[in-house]
Amino acid sequence: MKAKIIKLLQRAVHYYRHKSIQFTLSISFTLVALTGMGFMGTIIYSRFISSTKEIIIGNNKQVIEQVNLNLNIYLRNMMRISNAMYYSVIKKIDLSNESLDKEMNLLYEANKDNLVSIVCFRSNGSLVAATPINNLKKNLHVTKQNWFVKANQEIENLHFSTPHVQNLFHDSSFNYHWVISLSRVVELTYNGNINRGILLVDMNYSGIEQIFAKVNSNNSGYVYLIDSNGEIIYHPKQNLINSSLLHENNKVAATYKDGTHEEDFEDEERIVTVRTVGYTGWKIVNVTPAKEFYMSYNQMKFFTGMIIALTIFLITFAIQFVSYLISNPLKKLDDSVKDLEYGKLDLNIYIGGSYEIQHLGRTITSVVLQMHELMKEIVIEQEKKRKSEFESLQAQINPHFLYNTLDSIVWMVESERYQEAISMVTALASLFRISLSKGKNIITIQEEIEHAQNYLYIQKIRYKNRFQVKIDIASEIYECSTIKLIVQPLLENAIYHGVEYMDGEGEITIKGYLKDEDIYIDVIDNGLGMPEEEINLILRDNTRVHKKGSGIGLSNVHQRIQLYFGPKYGLLIDSELDEGTTVHIHLPRVKYNGNTLNGEEDS
Amino acid sequence: MIKNKKFVMVMALLFCLFGLLFISTYLYINDTNKKETRTRISVIVYGSNSDRWTTLKQGIDQATEDFGAEVNFCLMSSETDAKEQTLLLEREIENGSKGIIIAVTDSRNMAETIQEASLKVPVIMVETKADDVDNIIYISADNYSMGLNIGRSVYLNSKKNSKVAVYVKKMQRSSVYERYQGFMDSFKYTENKITGWELAKDDDPAEYLKRMIKEDPVDVIVALDDMSLEEVIDAVQGTATSLEVYGIGSTSKIVHNLDYGVINSIVFQNEFNMGYLSLQEVLSNIHHNGGVPDIEVEFRTVNRETMYLPKNQRLVFPIVQ
Numbered sequence: 001m002k003a004k005i006i007k008l009l010q011r012a013v014h015y016y017r018h019k020s021i022q023f024t025l026s027i028s029f030t031l032v033a034l035t036g037m038g039f040m041g042t043i044i045y046s047r048f049i050s051s052t053k054e055i056i057i058g059n060n061k062q063v064i065e066q067v068n069l070n071l072n073i074y075l076r077n078m079m080r081i082s083n084a085m086y087y088s089v090i091k092k093i094d095l096s097n098e099s100l101d102k103e104m105n106l107l108y109e110a111n112k113d114n115l116v117s118i119v120c121f122r123s124n125g126s127l128v129a130a131t132p133i134n135n136l137k138k139n140l141h142v143t144k145q146n147w148f149v150k151a152n153q154e155i156e157n158l159h160f161s162t163p164h165v166q167n168l169f170h171d172s173s174f175n176y177h178w179v180i181s182l183s184r185v186v187e188l189t190y191n192g193n194i195n196r197g198i199l200l201v202d203m204n205y206s207g208i209e210q211i212f213a214k215v216n217s218n219n220s221g222y223v224y225l226i227d228s229n230g231e232i233i234y235h236p237k238q239n240l241i242n243s244s245l246l247h248e249n250n251k252v253a254a255t256y257k258d259g260t261h262e263e264d265f266e267d268e269e270r271i272v273t274v275r276t277v278g279y280t281g282w283k284i285v286n287v288t289p290a291k292e293f294y295m296s297y298n299q300m301k302f303f304t305g306m307i308i309a310l311t312i313f314l315i316t317f318a319i320q321f322v323s324y325l326i327s328n329p330l331k332k333l334d335d336s337v338k339d340l341e342y343g344k345l346d347l348n349i350y351i352g353g354s355y356e357i358q359h360l361g362r363t364i365t366s367v368v369l370q371m372h373e374l375m376k377e378i379v380i381e382q383e384k385k386r387k388s389e390f391e392s393l394q395a396q397i398n399p400h401f402l403y404n405t406l407d408s409i410v411w412m413v414e415s416e417r418y419q420e421a422i423s424m425v426t427a428l429a430s431l432f433r434i435s436l437s438k439g440k441n442i443i444t445i446q447e448e449i450e451h452a453q454n455y456l457y458i459q460k461i462r463y464k465n466r467f468q469v470k471i472d473i474a475s476e477i478y479e480c481s482t483i484k485l486i487v488q489p490l491l492e493n494a495i496y497h498g499v500e501y502m503d504g505e506g507e508i509t510i511k512g513y514l515k516d517e518d519i520y521i522d523v524i525d526n527g528l529g530m531p532e533e534e535i536n537l538i539l540r541d542n543t544r545v546h547k548k549g550s551g552i553g554l555s556n557v558h559q560r561i562q563l564y565f566g567p568k569y570g571l572l573i574d575s576e577l578d579e580g581t582t583v584h585i586h587l588p589r590v591k592y593n594g595n596t597l598n599g600e601e602d603s
Numbered sequence: 604m605i606k607n608k609k610f611v612m613v614m615a616l617l618f619c620l621f622g623l624l625f626i627s628t629y630l631y632i633n634d635t636n637k638k639e640t641r642t643r644i645s646v647i648v649y650g651s652n653s654d655r656w657t658t659l660k661q662g663i664d665q666a667t668e669d670f671g672a673e674v675n676f677c678l679m680s681s682e683t684d685a686k687e688q689t690l691l692l693e694r695e696i697e698n699g700s701k702g703i704i705i706a707v708t709d710s711r712n713m714a715e716t717i718q719e720a721s722l723k724v725p726v727i728m729v730e731t732k733a734d735d736v737d738n739i740i741y742i743s744a745d746n747y748s749m750g751l752n753i754g755r756s757v758y759l760n761s762k763k764n765s766k767v768a769v770y771v772k773k774m775q776r777s778s779v780y781e782r783y784q785g786f787m788d789s790f791k792y793t794e795n796k797i798t799g800w801e802l803a804k805d806d807d808p809a810e811y812l813k814r815m816i817k818e819d820p821v822d823v824i825v826a827l828d829d830m831s832l833e834e835v836i837d838a839v840q841g842t843a844t845s846l847e848v849y850g851i852g853s854t855s856k857i858v859h860n861l862d863y864g865v866i867n868s869i870v871f872q873n874e875f876n877m878g879y880l881s882l883q884e885v886l887s888n889i890h891h892n893g894g895v896p897d898i899e900v901e902f903r904t905v906n907r908e909t910m911y912l913p914k915n916q917r918l919v920f921p922i923v924q
Binding site: 137138139162163164165167174176178205209237238239240242243244245302306309310313317320324 | 610614617618621625628629661662665669855856858859862863864873875876879880901911913916917918919920921922
């Protein structure tokens with residue numbers, strides 16, 4: 001596994017190294033930006049989640065406080081009515097000669113918005129007074145009703161009932177009121193005697209509904225009300241709960257202390273805030289399903305995602321642009337330098353971009369210029385060197401040859417063959433004249449052939465006419481240019497290797513002709529010939545110079561021709577053992593024009 | 604330079620695409636948050652008395668609030684005209700109703716119409732069903748058991764071997780017919796004498812009942828649906844007889860008369876549930892057509908004493924929210 005990862009990393013690094021600078025820059029920056037944005041997004045998102053939760057819990061508390069306030073007003077109103085009825089009316093009246101009706105009616109009229117009825121019973125369930133209607137139903141067992149029982153059980157307290165349908169009075173319309181009852185034990189005075197009675201204040205249940213409907217109209221969660229036993233007093237979906245179509249966690253909620261709780265009810269996570277209502281022990285319960293958070297989480301997720309994506313997009317764009325700005329001058333510089341690799345010296349090096357790249361461009365330009373100069377100098381020096389070498393080669397007239405010739409002349413003079421000696425000296429003089437040629441390298445073919453004839457003349461005398469010479473030069477090539485001293489070395493070779501040992505039967509032919517617009521000068525002998533290895537060696541080996549000859553080898557001739565005229569030209573040797581050798585000199589056809597070749601000044 | 608231009612163009616294009624994506628997703632999210640699907644649903648009930656359907660309507664209203672729909676509640680001008688209900692049904696579908704909740708007025712004669720309608724839009728039958736229809740959900744209490752229970756109630760509360768009259772009307776409704784079956788079966792092994800008071804088509808119910816009370820004295824009168832029970836109440840009130848009345852139904856008039864002792868005992872079904880579930884089912888059937896089995900709602904038997912018990916009073920006197 002580890003090896004695999006390392007291999008993968010290596011491959012990535014390898015891949016990375018072979019990419020352009022722009023690619024590398026943009027990928028690196030983008031990765032850094034992505035990581036940064038991802039990190040930032042996560043922080044923003046998690047911060048948002050915790051703050052949203054805090055805000056929702058805060059809102060829930062606010063809502064509950066508001067409901068509590070309104071509910072308190074409602075309940076206090078009930079208590080106020082009950083207290084007013086008891087302390088200001090019942091306690092002050094002797095029922096044996098007075099009635100409660102007037103005060104009761106006044107109190108009812110003053111509070112009839114939420115009030116259904118005010119009733120006072122004796123402890124046996126008979127009616128003392130009631131408003132607004134007072135005809136009790138027949139066969140009514142008031143003493144068995146819950147509010148009556150509870151008031152009698154704890155006589156010192158006020159008792160708030162859960163909502164119920166009022167079952168007291170006869171009403172010919174089919175109206176039934178859902179009410180909350182506040183019941184308490186009161187002292188009724190009859191002829192100065194105190195009897196127990198029950199005072200009942202029935203408040204309209206719709207008053208509670210209104211308080212809750214207001215806060216339940218917005219969509220985030222809901223608020224319901226339970227009594228201390230967990231019985232539901234109000235729920236926005238009370239009918240559904242009554243019909244068992246919906247369930248509520250009310251029994252558990254009754255056990256919660258005031259504050260915020262998290263619960264899991266019917267596979268739903270919810271946040272529950274509880275507040276106990278003073279005096280009654282009722283509890284206001286605010287329920288916010290967790291999915292309400294998630295919905296806002298999703299929205300936040302979307303916005304965070306979008307903002308991150310947008311930022312990444314902009315950053316990528318900027319990175320692309322910046323990396324383009326950085327890498328483009330480098331690329332241009334690279335492109336302009338590339339030609340240098342192909343040997344192009346006449347370059348226009350790009351200078352642009354940032355200061356560093358401009359500096360680089362200038363430096364490369366100056367380097368190229370210096371290189372250019374150096375190369376020129378090298379070429380000139382090489383040329384000079386070549387020329388001096390060439391000239392020294394040409395100057396190599398073997399002392400042996402001179403000694404032998406001069407010896408022949410001495411011998412001629414001694415034997416009084418003056419005429420021959422004169423001719424010999426003249427030929428030698430002519431040989432040297434052409435050899436020197438006033439320092440020129442390029443001469444006409446005619447001059448070259450003349451030089452060859454002088455040489456052959458001397459050699460024929462020395463070898464006592466042991467060979468015949470035939471010269472056949474096409475007249476149209478006479479005036480063409482050649483480099484000097486190229487035929488004479490071939491003749492020397494022909495004599496020493498070919499005909500020296502042939503007694504009077506040797507024959508050397510010099511043929512000059514045009515073929516395919518090129519000049520060919522063939523030196524043909526009928527000597528011993530050479531094996532193939534010898535032929536291959538002779539053109540390459542500079543050291544193979546005949547001791548007694550002019551000192552200029554065939555390879556020297558070949559090199560010189562190629563140096564001057566190019567690799568296409570030079571010597572070509574055909575030889576067969578015992579048949580003879582033909583050496584072809586291949587030259588371009590160039591008209592002689594003073595001492596210049598191709599119009600190039602020969603220095 | 605050309606490469607550069609291309610690059611800028613590609614980036615600009617991407618930017619535009621990104622912008623479009625952003626805007627469309629934003630609009631989509633806002634749209635799904637705000638937009639509520641207001642599907643048009645028609646509720647067609649039998650009879651012309653809207654009080655009869657108050658509780659059912661409350662259930663439907665609650666479901667409308669919870670699930671979001673546009674509900675058109677249709678009453679008939681007559682009590683039992685199958686033709687009128689057929690026309691009403693066809694008109695509602697033509698007017699673009701996406702689902703039908705129907706209390707069938709005539710189980711046999713409406714069958715074909717209901718079956719045809721169910722091919723066009725989801726149909727849910729409540730309270731009374733059409734005979735022999737396939738793949739149509741029926742939401743009701745167990746009518747046979749309701750009949751059985753009212754019979755038991757009569758047997759337990761009236762004097763021994765009392766003479767019992769069953770006021771029979773609208774037997775073309777499956778609900779009434781099944782209740783009748785249940786009621787009759789409850790007296791199978793008793794000594795009670797059961798007589799059927801069957802209203803002729805042209806008879807006036809009040810006149811008929813008054814006449815029958817006089818001509819065929821009985822101890823107990825039983826009515827098997829809301830309207831019949833109200834007619835019995837009207838006929839019995841003011842007469843000086845000691846007639847006991849039992850019945851199935853829970854209109855405010857019935858409840859009031861139960862409270863005042865005119866009626867001895869009633870059996871009533873949870874019509875709030877019936878209404879709520881019918882709308883829930885019709886909406887879910889619009890989205891996924893599936894063969895859901897029939898749904899049974901609960902029924903209760905209450906008398907004057909038990910009607911005020913906390914568990915019963917919530918159903919007998921639904922809180923109007």
